[in-house]
Amino acid sequence: MLVNVMRLYNANFSPNALRVRAVAHELGVELEIVEVDIRAGDNRAAEFLARNPNAKVPVLEDGNFVLWESRAICAYLAGIRPEAGPYPDGLKARTLVDQWAWWQAIHLGPAMQKLSFELFLKEKFGMGDPDPTVVEAERKATDQFLAVLETGLDNRDWIAGTLSLADFYLATTFMYRDQAGISLDEFPRIAGWIGRLEARDSWQKAVAPLLALFA
Numbered sequence: 001m002l003v004n005v006m007r008l009y010n011a012n013f014s015p016n017a018l019r020v021r022a023v024a025h026e027l028g029v030e031l032e033i034v035e036v037d038i039r040a041g042d043n044r045a046a047e048f049l050a051r052n053p054n055a056k057v058p059v060l061e062d063g064n065f066v067l068w069e070s071r072a073i074c075a076y077l078a079g080i081r082p083e084a085g086p087y088p089d090g091l092k093a094r095t096l097v098d099q100w101a102w103w104q105a106i107h108l109g110p111a112m113q114k115l116s117f118e119l120f121l122k123e124k125f126g127m128g129d130p131d132p133t134v135v136e137a138e139r140k141a142t143d144q145f146l147a148v149l150e151t152g153l154d155n156r157d158w159i160a161g162t163l164s165l166a167d168f169y170l171a172t173t174f175m176y177r178d179q180a181g182i183s184l185d186e187f188p189r190i191a192g193w194i195g196r197l198e199a200r201d202s203w204q205k206a207v208a209p210l211l212a213l214f215a
């Protein structure tokens with residue numbers, strides 16, 4: 001029987017694509033990776049825009065079914081392997097995963113991304129000096145959000161109780177923490193949690209192509 005392998009339109013530098021690769025490895029779902037060269041503008045080509053009019057990676061293609069937005073893609077993959085458990089069926093358990101997922105997408109993620117951009121990626125891509133006003137505001141916001149996450153990890157190894165999609169979503173936010181000068185010294189539970197997550201085979205496999213870019 002011919003098995004249809006799903007295709008992931010990916011960019012190795014992208015934390016949004018990283019979260020999909022990590023979840024796919026965790027689930028044991030095989031993906032055919034199609035690298036999209038963002039710097040060369042491949043994401044603005046008509047063929048790509050037909051798949052995602054936002055001109056962004058990641059995009060998943062499962063036969064004729066095309067899906068964008070990394071968290072939606074992760075939820076779809078988890079639905080293919082429900083027995084693996086990172087997106088539980090129970091209403092309360094699933095909604096807790098969603099709670100942290102939305103919070104990461106709307107609050108923690110943007111604050112930490114802006115800090116990483118100002119303090120690391122801007123220079124890396126030759127886009128000028130950090131803006132001190134943005135750095136100050138986002139550092140303050142990041143500290144407040146990290147305190148919330150620290151409290152959320154009280155008495156638990158994983159943010160929603162058992163390992164879930166939310167842990168992977170949150171973890172991608174921490175990708176450039178050292179380069180952005182985000183210290184976890186005052187957040188020992190976060191430090192323990194990210195250490196556990198980053199030690200997983202799935203994460204190691206997914207992050208390798210990104211680390212290679214900055215080696």
Ligand SMILES: N[C@@H](CCC(=O)N[C@@H](CS)C(=O)NCC(=O)O)C(=O)O
Nearest residue numbers: 014015016055056057058069070071
């Ligand atoms: N909310 C989207 C964000 C996707 C996104 O911002 N992708 C970036 C790479 S990290 C991208 O493709 N940027 C290309 C561009 O904007 O030109 C998701 O989670 O998938």
